[in-house]
Amino acid sequence: MSNWQADPLHPIAVLVDELRAEDVTLRLNAIHRISTICIALGPERTRAELLPFLQESLDDDDEILVALAEELGAPFVEYVGGPDHAHTILPLLEHLAGVEETLVRDKAAQSANAVCNLLSQDQVDEYFVPLVRRLATGEWFTSRTSATALFAAAYPKATSPVQDELIKMFSKLCDDDTPMVRRASAKELGAFAKKLPHDQLIQDLLPAFRKLAGDDQDSVRLLTVDAMIAIAEQLNEVECKSLLGQSMKSLVTDRSWRVRYMVADHFIQLAKAAGQDIVREDLVAAFVSLLKDQEAEVRTAAAGQIPGFAELTDRDTILARLLPCIRDLSTDQSQHVRAALGSQISGLAPQLGKDATIEHLLPLFLQLLKDEFPEVRLNIISKLEVVNNVIGIELLSKALLPAIVQLAEDKQWRVRQAIIEYIPLLGKQLGVDFFDDQLANLCMGWLGDPVFSIREAATINLRKLTEVFGVGWAKETIIPKVVEMGQNVNYLYRMTTVFAITTMAPALDVDSIRTSILPSVETLAADRIPNIRFNVAKAFEVLSASLASQPGGPDLVKESLLPSIENLLGDPDADVRFFAEKAAEKARAVANGETQAVSEEVVMTDA
CATH class of the missing domain: 1.25.10.10 (Leucine-rich Repeat Variant)
Incomplete structure (x- = not known):
């Protein structure tokens, strides 16, 4: 019989009673108090008594196991006696990494990686790598999926022969029969690729990436987009084009819209990693293809990348290749595509300059400001300051004033609120005379709006205008109307x-x-x-x-x-x-x- 089993007041005996409680909250509190129990026991008794007990008591609700996996991270190392004894935590984490619940496994893998960072090279070879090996060759797919998350932490601290073994183990997981394991491998491939030397990345990991990028499961292929970006960042432009060019083209034109969506959503990162030559020669055409994609979700994601991608190209390319697509998106049948465009299109103004913005973007702004979908109008209004910095508030206000007045009476209160927040900027730039002539009555009208949030915003607007134009102006122009x-x-x-x-x-x-x-x-x-x-x-x-x-x-x-x-x-x-x-x-x-x-x-x- 263990010492704690004979003593009902022993810290572990108290912990046992709490862990047997029916109330999950009480059991969670017991798990979160483990550090206190460790302090009472001391490092040696924690290793000899508490860890074995926890190993035997792991059959519990998933919520309890998640909490335990979180507790057993890097801060727990000091309770077992510091880095020299950190490996004693690993058997517990190995068990948690093989359970059925995904969240438990993820937390266990995170904690295992945190512990690995504190281990010496000898400890990694002796304790951590065998753990990875057991998980990677486990009978159940759950342990193999958890293993994929451990390679990036283990590789830098392992000896050279062991590093070669780790690469082979990871490559085998990338070719696993179970889609869930291949999916986990694709998810972790980018992090592992960043740890490998350049030559081994090309020689050993790139073939594994290509297999995953051509997987018959779209849930696997879409996760290779992040991995492709991570690999591209490790290569020069020539290598990137020769080694990844075909994979990029394949993913952009993938038969699954979910894969194309993932490419569109990460397009700026991909373009930056690929380099200017590939952007100019291949990725402009690829981006245009995504902007014209048959699926609205893909066009929405691509529209959100427009300003960032435009920064990587030149003005002529924007006008000749991107602008026709943008015009089409402004009349897209999907309101979500138009809303995404509305939040991003103003970002093109700095790239195009004043004249081109006036000629090409202002008509699109006016069109989107009249859109029937409120979010489109709201997104355009909220980003007008970017355009103002390029063409000047006077020109912008003259072009947009009729639309602004119309939106001030919009049936959607959030649109009216967005216009109110834009008024102080207009007033500051245009001056008091223009404001009194064109906008003063508008501001006072909002004070009687049926929506409280609009009335509240209107009063804040008056204070901001007072700060802009001065107390004398407020006393003469605003206060009499408020008092009335x-x-x-x-x-x-x-x-x-x-x-x-x-x-x-x-x-x-x-x-x-x-x-x-x-x-x-x-x-x-x-x-x-x-x-x-x-x-x-x-x-x-x-x-x-x-x-x-x-x-x-x-x-x-x-x-x-x-x-x-x-x-x-x-x-x-x-x-x-x-x-x-x-x-x-x-x-x-x-x-x-x-x-x-x-x-x-x-x-x-x-x-």
Whole structure:
């Protein structure tokens, strides 16, 4: 009988009781406390008592096994006595690497690799490589799939003869009868390729890659795309073209759309790894083929690569080869393709320059801004700043202003919100006169929008515009219109006035608050709607914070804000009294010169 079996208070005996609990949460907590138990036992007893116990107790829920696999990583090495004894963890991880649940095996492989990094060369040859060998030749495919993830960690630390054996073992797994093992090999091939010397990569691993790239299972072939990129990065341009050129062409024109999708989704990485000569001679045509693919998913993925690939080509190629495809994509029958294009097309502007952008891209922007699918319009709007940097805001706004005005009333609120966020940039670049003439009424109209998020964004927009154009402009142009809304019979408009005042307050000076803001707020403090009154109390709190550090601000708080807040302290509504108490506390602190009371966030509430 083991020591812990005779002693019910022994740490392992306590652990046993917890692991036998019916509640999975209790068992998980027990696993996560293993490090504490190791500290209590010490390294020697951990190796002699705890590890054997865990080895015998591995039949449990997958959730428990995942947690255990995570615990047995690199940090656990110190609990068994440091790197010299790190190999004692490997039998446990080997067992976990062979179970049926994929997540458990993946975590076990990750932990095994982490432990391997701490082993000496002798330990790798004596303990880790035999583990890899047993898994790689296991009867069940589960152990063989786990083995594929261990080669990249083992190879650099093994001796030369063992390295040759590892390459042969991996090559054999790439030719395994079971598709799941070949799939795992394809997934791990890229990481292993990065560890091999140049000559051995070409001589020993490249044939394995070609077999996987021509596999009859598309789930295997699509995983070779990452491996091909990793191999290409290890080769020069001449080698890349001669050794990988045919594989690239085959994958681009693969009969399975899933493989072509994977190529399209990784096309920029592939092009960068392949080099300029292959891009110019082969990959432009391949990219055009993907942009014209019969499957919408492939065209969507390719559209997302347009700006990045364009950077690797020249302007003439973009105009002659890519732009015709882009025009076709702008009218693609799939809304997802058009949405992907909308989020990326602006990235072409820096490549084309001002004149070509005006001639070729602006018409496409206008077309996409009128698209029936909201996400297309939203994606175009969110990336206009890139185009602005190329052609200038004045030209851009003149071309797009009618569309912007139309989108300001779009039935999709997210589109309206995106336009609001773009307004301060337009205002800053175009100047106050243009804004007052063309956009001011638009901004005020959003304050009455039926969607709260739009009204909230509109008030933030007013603050940003105040920061752009100055307090004098706000006092003359915006504040009168905001104050006027506070007299509206509609509850919604009065509430929006409170929101707008609260949001704009940090950007206003003492004089503006005294003459333009306070009279309206004091009137709203007596509103018949409790929601308005308690939001007024919040507004008083923000105003107090805004005035705290301004000359004359504390005096204004003492003379005007505090009396109004104290009136709200006797309000019949409990919520109003609660927020009035908070506002009074802030106002008194400011009035007494305690300026550290500034800048506490106040969350407004819309009923």
